[in-house]
Amino acid sequence: MDHTNPAALPDDGVAGDDDLLTFAEEEPPGEDTAGTHRWKVLAIDDDPDFQRSMAFSLRSFSSREGGIELLQAYNTSEAAAILARERDIAVLLLDVVMESDDAGLRLVRAIRETMGNAEVRIVLVTGAPGVAPMKSVMADFDINDYWTKSELSVERLHTLLVANIRAYQYLTSVSRARRGLQMIVESSNALIATHSLGEFSSRILREIAKLIGVPPEGMICVEQRGEYETTPQVQIISAAGRFSPAIDHYLEELGSPPIEAAIRRCLAEQQHLSLPDCRVLFFPGTQDSANYAAYLSTPQVLDATEEELLRVFTVNIRSGLHNVALVSRLDEMAFQDPLLGIANRNALVRGLEDLYGLRCKNGEPCLGSCYTPGYVLFMLDIDEFSTVNLTLGFEQGNRQLREVSRRLRAGLSPTLLVARLHDDIFAILGPGSEVTEARINELLGLTGGDGPPQFVSIGSARLDLAQFRGTPTDAIVVASLLLKTAKRRGLSQHEDYRPGLESATAERYRLAMALRDALGRGEIHIALQPQVELASGRLTGAEALARWTLPSGETVPPGIFIPLAEATGLIVTLGEQVLRQACRAVVQLVGAGLTNLRVAVNVSTLQFAREGLLQDFLRILREEGVTPRQIEIEITESLAMQDIGTVQQRLQAFRDQGFEIAIDDFGTGFSSLSYLRRLPIDRLKIDQAFVAEIGTVDDENAIAEMVIRIAQRMGMTVIAEGVETPTQAAWLQARGCQDGQGYHFARPLALEDLLQWQATRNPG
Known part of the structure; x- marks a missing residue:
């Protein structure tokens, strides 16, 4: 069996250095002025009288380090059981000869090598020095002191205990510091792989608790300072234990004024706080980031080693906290719309991926x-x-x-996920029932x-x-x-x-790739639709219209490949090729004696938005030997109304170079007449839909007539497209429309056919 006998009493002033351990008269205990810690001392000896003498003598032990708690064992088996149960024994007073002559020495080897306990101080106390000579024992075994029982007085016993307790205290501090630093290194490695601020702060709580050996009961808070707020908001971003329900709440919602006061004080004073029932650690932010505080509920008083480990931990973890906060901010920027604070396209993709099967x-x-x-x-x-x-x-x-x-x-x-994709387009992802x-x-x-x-x-x-x-x-x-x-x-x-819509999409993609290849091989050509003066029938110009014929001979309608070119960005290349072919047509028309003609080319919104468009046009005209007055620029009504300032400036630059400007399909959009007056426009083009209604509605209700009147009031000329019948042509001429184009005159023609049409129709 084992015996315990606590002893923490003041010095009783018994025998001097040379006196043996003897019984003395018992004196009443005095007032304890020593430290409050009680160090564990294990006396191992099979002599009951010596054990009683030891217990009595240590009743008077007192030191600056504290008192002692005496544990007693009468054989190595009892000692081993106590050592396995009590992990914080500071000093062993060990007899060598017990069950056998080397029982004590075998126990020393077991403590150091089997148990791996290098901190406990071992003092060999023997009554038979001949069995275990000091010189050989001290050389062969990890023993810290050696005394014979005959040499050991009360005062000497007290002295050697104080010295060995101090040594043990130092070694355990070093060992704890080493283990703590190892824990800091390991926790730092684990935290490096964490990119979520919530997960990172949760790990911080666990690591702090593990470092000082207490349960993870606490929270991490972030200070949020508004531009006009005098008292900063403090939000709980991570919590553990009884504080777990408080995550994402503000500190004042916690309902605990003392805890709120402690955390606010820590953030205000920007330093750690050690209070009777808690620790509050301060994590400073950078100039552009917030400050953080970690609250840990613990009544444990920390020693100097634990305090230093906490200081090292907070310094070590600070940069990681800043980095994770930065990553969280970057994540917010990547997945949040900056104007509305809701999800963006990236977040929508992520939400869809979460629903997508593994x-x-x-x-x-x-x-x-x-x-x-x-x-x-x-x-x-x-x-x-x-x-x-x-x-x-x-x-x-x-x-x-x-x-x-x-x-x-x-x-x-x-x-549900509500996201803004771009501009005014929103997306909602959620159950179909909602x-x-x-x-x-x-x-x-x-x-x-x-x-x-x-x-x-x-x-x-x-x-x-x-x-x-x-x-x-x-x-x-x-x-x-x-x-x-x-x-x-x-x-x-x-x-x-x-x-089945995917099939149509796949076909659209295939066609887009074919269009790209066709543009690369120069397979897009133009057809020219004649523009005729209504009063005289004279040819005044032509509109260049893009045409695409596949190698199989199949023709792709412009209504299909033009929008496709706009959607894929190929419209820029297409527009340049049409312009170059229009310029070459002008050269051949002039060579055939058809001077004073202009060829109209359409400019898309995407083309018009490009910087350097005018320079590109002028370069192509120079290369082909054509002047700007021979080319007319057609823009849509919707393009003209987009950004009136920019459009006005760019159109004026074209006009200053000699280009004429026409608005195509006028009346189909949402024009503002005040804006129209500001634009440098030469000609309005009546849309074929309004030409088609001529004769089917009252003249005063005909939009074509309204367009003609607007043009006349603004000093512009008018051309009507889609003129199909002589009646339409006559009606338009009677109301002041100068030119027309459409099947009544000719369908779009290849250049050679146009020359032939002109020669047979009006050779002069």
Whole structure:
């Protein structure tokens, strides 16, 4: 069995250095002025009298380091059991001869080598020095002191215990510091791989608790200073233990004024706090980042080693905290719309990928859709948003975007993903039962009837992911195509996904690649449609129209490949090739004696937006030997109304070089007459749809006549396209329209056919 006998009493002033351990009269214990810590001392000896004498003598032990708790064992088995149970024994007073002559020495070897305990101080106390001579024992065994029982007085016993306790205290401090530093290194390595601020701060809590040996009961807070706030907001970004429900809440919501006061004091004083029931660590931010505080609930008093380890840990972890905060900010920038604070396109792709099946991600075939059942992708575009920006200013446009965002987020479940893709295009990802056209229209005030007044008009599209077999990126592309289809039909239109649309998309992609190759091989050619003076029938010019014939002989309609070129950016190359061919046609027309003709070329919005367009035009004209007065630039009405200042400046630059400017399809858009007056326009072109209605509506209601009157008032000439009958031509001429083009005169012709047509029609 083992025995314990605590002893923490003051010196009783017994025998001097040469006196043996003897019993003395018991004195009442005095007032303890020593330290409060009680160091464990294990006496191992099979002599009961010596053990009792040891216990009595140590009752008076006192030192600056504290008192002692005496543990006693009468054989090596009992000693081994105590050593296994008590891991913090400071000193062993060990007899050599017990069950056997070397029992004590075998125990020493077991302690040092088997148990791996290098800190405990071992003092050999023997009554038979001949059995274990000091010189050989000290050389062969890791023993810290050696005494014979006959030499050991009370005062000497106290002295050697103080010396060995101090040695043990130093060694354990060094060992704990070494282990602590190793833990810091290991925790730093683990934290380096963490990029989420929440996960990083949660790890910090666990590592601090592990470092000082307490349960992880606490939280990490971030200080948020607003530009006009006198008292900063403090938000809890990570928590453990009983504080776990407080994550993402503000500090004042915790309901604990003492804890709030401690954390705010730490942040205000910008230093660590050691309070009776907690520790609060301060993590300073950089000039551009926030300060952090770590609160740990613990009544444990930390010693100097633990304090220093905490200091090293906070310094070591500071840069990691800054880096993770930066990564979180970058993540926010990458996945959040800066204007509205909602998800952006990247976040939508990530949300779709979360719904995308693992097998599909690994490239394995899917039988049907790879998405989680029941989800839809809804996309909407605000009608006439560019007009709002143009007429009311960009700030009003931003207000409209914010209101759309607010209504969607307020009316839809927080679990749904609401994203702004770009400009005025929004996307919603969520269960199909919640994301419907009717529900979105209701939220945006589009219900009509007894519903709220209309807020905005939208075009929309809905893609049921259960019917879709493409990737997340494909889903966004297809939904965008659906939205464009709805927008082409007019205002407040909606389009639903139909299975098989991917085939059409694949065909569109194949055609786009073929168009790119055709442009590279120079296979796009032009046809020239004559423009005729209505009064005399004289040829005044022609419009250059792009034509594409496949190697198979099949003709691709312009209504298909022109929008495709615009969508893929090939319109720039196409436009340059058409201009160059138009210039060569001019040269041949002049060579055939047809002077004073101009050839019109269309300029797309994408072309017009390019810097250096005028320089490119002038370069091509110089290379082909043509002057600007022989080329007419046609722009669409919608292009002319986009950015009136920029458009006016660029058109004036073209006109200053000698180009004539015409607005194509006038009357089909949303022109402002005040804007039109500001633009340097030479000619308005009446759209064929308005020419077609001649004779079917009253003259006073004919839009063609209105266009002619507008042109006359603004000093512009007029040309009508799509003139099919003599009646239309006569009607237009009678009302002052100068020129016309259409099948009544000639269909678009190759250059050789145009020359032949002109020769047979009017040789002069």
